[in-house]
Amino acid sequence: MDERVAEPPVVATPAALDAIARMVVQRGPLMFFQSGGCCDGSLPICFDAGELIVGDHDVLLGELGGCPFYIDGRQYEVWKHTQLILDVGEGEPEGFSLPAGDGRHFITVSRVCSPGELGARKPAGWSRRSDGDGSPHRES
Amino acid sequence: MPVADLVKATSIDQALDTLHKQGVRTKYENFIGGKFVSPVKGKYFTDHSPINGEPLAEIARSTAEDIEKALDAAHAIQYSWGHTAPAVRAAILLKIADKMEENLELLALTETLDNGKPIRETRAADVPLSIDHFRYFAACIRAEEGALGELDNDTVAYHFKEPLGVVGQIIPWNFPLLMAAWKLAPAVGAGNCSVIKPASNTPLSLLVLMQLIGDLLPPGVINVVTGPGGEIGKALATNPRIAKIAFTGETTTGRLIMQYASEPIIPQTLELGGKSPNIFFADVMDQNDDFFDKALEGFTLFAFNKGEVCTCPSRALIQESIFDKFMERALERVGKIKMGNPLDPTTMMGAQASHDQMEKILGYINVGKQEGAKCAIGGEQAHLGGDLENGYYIKPTVFVGHNKMRVFQEEIFGPVLSVTKFKTLEEAIEIGNDTVYGLGAGVWSRNGTTAYRVGREIKAGRVWTNCYHLYPAGAAFGGYKISGVGRENHQMMLEHYTQVKNLLVSYTPNAQGFF
Helix, strand or coil, X not given: CCCCCCCCCEEXXXXXXXXXXXXXXXXCCEEEEECCCCCCCCCEEEEECCCCCCCCCEEEEEEECCEXXXXXXXXXXXXXXXXXXXXXXXXXXXXXXXCCECCEEEEEEEEECCHHHHHXXXXXXXXXXXXXXXXXCCCC | CCHHHHHHCCCHHHHHXXXXXXXXXXXXXXXXXXXXXXXXXXXXXXXXXCCCCCEEEEEECCCHHHHHHHHHHHHHHHHHHHCCCHHHHHHHHHHHHHHHHHCHHHHHHHHHHHHCCCHHXXXXXHHHHHHHHHHHHHHHHHHCCCEEEEEEXXXXXXXXXXXXXEEEEECCCCCHHHHHXXXXXXXXXXXXXXXXXXXXXXXXXXXXXXXXXXHHCCCXXXXXXXXXXXXXXXXXXXXXXXXXXXXXXXXXXXXXXXXXXXXXXXCEEEXXXXXCEEEECHHHHCCCXXXXXXXXXXXXXXXXXXXXXXXXXXXXXXXXXXXXXXXXXXXXXXXXXXXXXXXXXXXXXXXXXXXXXXXXXXXXXXXXXXXCCEXXXXXXXXXXXXXXXXXXCECCEEEECCCCCHHHHCCXXXXXXXXXXXXXXXXXXXXXXXXXXXXXXXXXXXXXXXXXXXXXXXXCCEEEECCCCCCCCCCCEECEECXXXXXXXCCCHHHHCEEEEXXXXXXXXXXXXXX
């Protein structure tokens, strides 16, 4: 386990990637923000790209189907030893997240990384505000 | 109402049948301008009971147009409601409370069916606390006064508290009726009108409430619009026709609400969850008495409302010198939690509010196990069989581990407790504060000084001291750190729903002398 190649901090299941691809065609680019706390905490909130203003202290964990996936920097600190797996679940989303189509919504499943994986992992990029093209860039 | 019928209902079909005989409908439109109004686009969604996953009612799936209609109704009445004498507004709040009390069983049963929480909690907590909230604010608004300052012999500053106008309110699914009462009573009492959106998982009790109390209020004072948060929540929160937005929910949406509120430049109050430490000092075990028994109950209160409470005491910090013997007694107490049909009055813990919620909690239990936390009890889905087999039940679960684990750091919103130990008072404070949240905390000690010192150092808005999960209307509630902005409950809540008008009056005939 410890020898395995580092996986990215966030990945998506085929079902999630399929949902993203279809939504992007329908609505345009999306963004994800991993939430926390209260009733719908632990859910990834899916927005149209740019809906939530991303700040200097948010962390860009990766891109899924071309859509950025962020987490709050403070939350990242206590979640960083886990890998987040974006998936879809049955039912409409609670809260402000966009639905994933076909009466489904996005969910996050977590997997605890092995020490070897964590050692091999590149640090996730701290987001920066747009360079002008509307996309955040990653520093790693 | 034949209360006996309601009390006797133990199967969900029987309970639903009883509710329908009492006037609860199978289909609900939005409540706008004093009556139920079909959503503009005519769409509905199905509200399910988490007890057995079966449909409860069809609910309006509204759109932005419905929010506009609700705002029209609210604005039409706001001036006159805002100028209604506090005594008259207070009398209406009292009538609302009386009506709720007359229908306590009906509301309790509705809430239990829609949310899955046990009937003993809805009867003893959700509904009575909601009733009391209206009475408390009826009293507060009678006692509200402005202030005046005599700045000099000729100049007086009068300060009046004026309602904000029409406010937007978005509430969660864990205490659907109580969260509505927390938001509506102070807002409406202070002379505002409300457009309120319940959670899509649990819209029923608020709609039933409006059926009961709708005619007690001038039409348009309270408007309920149901539907998806991403669509109508946004239409409400960004609307230039609201004067304030109040939200309870998760952090990302809280942040989005603040961002939205920057468009119309309006105030917000936010309540966003927690990971509350419940700290037990060694002296709780000095005697095996009522106090120790109370402390054990305090430990077990993580299972209250199946853990779906923002202030769930989801981290227990036990002083090392008593850890093993305390845990033995505490786990014994947890083992006595009776799970079962939420309609059975002896059931202590019911169903999680949704299938999704159950899956999330099971996901966290899995993360806890992967992280190496020791599962001391529970740790899996509960299969209750029969009629309840398709419901969403999780065994009360206790993990023992350390505070850096994710099960100690993220709000699970389920009956999952993470326990660790501390040596000194300073270490208890350090671990207690080692979280991004700051909503609640518990401190248990027979030593008043210890309890006071720790209570003052914990960075949380509410520190229950030798108690937990009490929610009297007269105690302020709200978050430090990322748990939120502003407070709920207490007379001070009226400040969040009023603004200050200053009349600066000169009583001298003499010019100021500048021009």
